[in-house]
Amino acid sequence: MNRFYSLCIQNNDVCILTVESRNNIFFVEAQQYIQLSELSHFLKNKTSYYVTFAQEEAVDEKILIESVIKNDHVIRRIILGKLFESCVAKKVLFNYCSISELKNGSKITYQVDGVYEDEYLHSLKKIGNWSEIKSVTINKFALFGISCECIKENSYFSIHTFGNKIIIIVIHDNTLIFSREHTIDIDNNEERKKILIEEITQTIAYVQQHFREIKFSLIALSGSLSVDDDIFEHIYILSGLGVCVLYPNTFIRGLKNEELHSHIISLGSWFVPKKYQFYPTSILGLNQYRFAIKILLGFSTAAILLTSFFAYKQYDSYAKALQNHEIAKSRLAQLAQDTKIYSNEELLHYIHHIQIVQKYIQYHPVDSLIAIKPLVELQKPQNISWEHFDEFMRLNAVFKRSFNTLEALYQFEKLFFHSLQTLGGTLYATYQNKTNYATLDFEITLTIQNMKQPTNSKELPRKRR
């Protein structure tokens, strides 16, 4: 739901409508009339204004410019120059649009609509907060806005009267192609009515003659004119066109029919297209400022959201690391408290003791005898000698056996060497074979030691199949 204010400034009087829009329906909540001097006080702390002015004189020109010129800045300079040539000496705020039907060879005809800046700003200055102005225009364009909103015909007249003023606009393809504002200063009502009808019919005839290629279908009446049946009838008879009354009550609520017609210009102020709104440079600057502020606000909000999100993610990761740190710290403290740290002297003493133990239990003859157990089971050694000094250990075993047949000797040797190969381990084994194959006497001297020493004996393993 949006609330805004429609301000219709007529000389020193201001008509204010307080409007709320809901789902494209406009509810007029209040209508007030105040003096222009009270306006800034009234608008204090209020936002969103749609402003329309009564300006007797307005710029309404058709200007031909070479079609090759497309740059907006250049076109504006040319238009200003031509307006100056056509004796428009005052400063002008204007908008322009090309009229496609009026293309003239290599030139394009531009419709130029504008207002005189000094008079315009004089009234506008009474509105203190320009940044809240959403639209600002003059009456004929407000009438254009509401007419386009109500009537869906292609080419028609829209005529509005209020007090002694009359506004006639001609609309074709949603473009204002002709306008005329006039004041009738006659007190006699009958005379005034007669002149009003004449004024209207003459204007219609002029427009029909001037725009022969356009077929007008309708005359829309609004304001005080719409309630007078005589005028209605006369216009219909004299123009030969259909006549209707503007009734925007389908989308504007809160005003009676008569009230609607007295506020047609105010109601039209928020339907005015951009091309018929005339912003002084300062308002444009303010609008640009507001636009930039909105962009910056969006950007900064996005930045804060993004950075907050990443900061939260980073914090989460940090919190986990902190938790792990606390766990590790407490575990370390607990371990440091529970773990007894022995002095170097004590540890050296224990190491020394362990070294003594190691020295005395490292070599034992039984360990070496167990190593040759498979051979002992095969043949009991004739003699065994084991010796150990410092780090050196050696076992000598002499295996002797006599055989009756070579086959038996061969088979025994095969078994013996097979068992010899399985000794392995960390011990280093060598043997001297003194077997006498002539007498069939098997004799081998086996030496097992813990380190390799130069010897003439054969080294294990020996492969025998």
Added chain:
Amino acid sequence: MRLPLIIALNFVLSALMISYIEWFKQDEANLKALNSTYIKDIEKLEKISHINQWLESRVIPNIKERLCEAEEADKNLIEFYDLNKEAYNLYINKYIYEGNDTKNMELSYDISTHDKTKLIEFLMLRQETRFFQFKELCIDNNRVVGVVEVAQPCKKASYVSQ
């Protein structure tokens, strides 16, 4: 006037958030580095704890059992000799001499191979308070002869036992 303030505030907060992110990142990296040091220390302490357990359950009691005064060590060696000289035909090769934190005595032995029980008993001779270091062992058809060094650990004057 409020919007520019909000925008400025948003940007200031964003900058603050960015600096927070940087701060968190840096602090997290520091914490991780510290954590890895802590974990290494924990591993070391756990290892020390295991070694302590082993020391306390196996090594220290063993040392306490074996360690005795020098004079007591001499007596132990003499007592051992007197008790076993006949059984294993012991003969003193080297009388009591000092080793590395031990008192030692070198003995030669002579056992019949037929008396297997005694032979096995001798080979398996391992007493709780002293060490036997065989230096020689010769087996032939009838006898087992050789040299054995008996070592009795004893306290050094410089070390005070726990």
